Amino acid sequence: MCTSALQIVFTIVLVAGTAATLIAMFTPGWRSMKSTAANATIKAIKDQSIPDASGIFKFLCNDANTASASNGGSSTNACDVWWTNKADWEKVVIAGMCLALIAEVAAFAWSFVTCFMCCCKSCLTPPLPILTAIATICLLVAVILFGVKHKDQINSIPTNVGQLETKDNVGYSFWIAIVAVILMAVDTVIGVLLTKSAKVSPI
Numbered sequence: 001m002c003t004s005a006l007q008i009v010f011t012i013v014l015v016a017g018t019a020a021t022l023i024a025m026f027t028p029g030w031r032s033m034k035s036t037a038a039n040a041t042i043k044a045i046k047d048q049s050i051p052d053a054s055g056i057f058k059f060l061c062n063d064a065n066t067a068s069a070s071n072g073g074s075s076t077n078a079c080d081v082w083w084t085n086k087a088d089w090e091k092v093v094i095a096g097m098c099l100a101l102i103a104e105v106a107a108f109a110w111s112f113v114t115c116f117m118c119c120c121k122s123c124l125t126p127p128l129p130i131l132t133a134i135a136t137i138c139l140l141v142a143v144i145l146f147g148v149k150h151k152d153q154i155n156s157i158p159t160n161v162g163q164l165e166t167k168d169n170v171g172y173s174f175w176i177a178i179v180a181v182i183l184m185a186v187d188t189v190i191g192v193l194l195t196k197s198a199k200v201s202p203i
Helices: 005-025 064-070 078-084 088-115 127-154 172-200
Strands: 031-035 164-170
Touching: 005 088, 005 127, 005 172, 088 127, 088 172, 127 164, 127 172
Parallel strands: none
Antiparallel strands: 031 164
16 A cells, blocks of 8 residues: 555545535534514415425434324325425535435545555545546535525515514534535545645655
């Protein structure tokens, strides 16, 4: 195995960034709908059209009224409505996260291969910062778009119905995605340094 200390650092940061991306993608904390009125639920506002909380995939959606329906109540599943009527920008967010994960996995696989190559390091390392840069850009597009557009879902709902006020907040998954952006950006810089060092001292 022919691995430099810089490549070890690159791989560690890459693994951390990939883990953050996975956690962000597969946790239900991208958004949280809350009411400021005591003992009131968001369902009092508009016929179940928006789930209480959700991730970026349907199976990560949480709708309080779904449980009510399963117990014999009559309700529309907000998660089904939300997923069926998903806005184009939400599809871009999902695509960005998925493409970022693909780029991260590809970077890890290529880094793993280069660890065992004791020659031509200067030729093998350039794809690493390119892949991490692609992942960074995809993640950045996803978090910026979500951060700017996530409130669009409640634009058609009155902000005050009687004494009921609603708030749509980004959740912990969104902030984990931001951590992933930072880690991948840092890893891109490390990858550039790794590529330059391989050219200066090729094996």
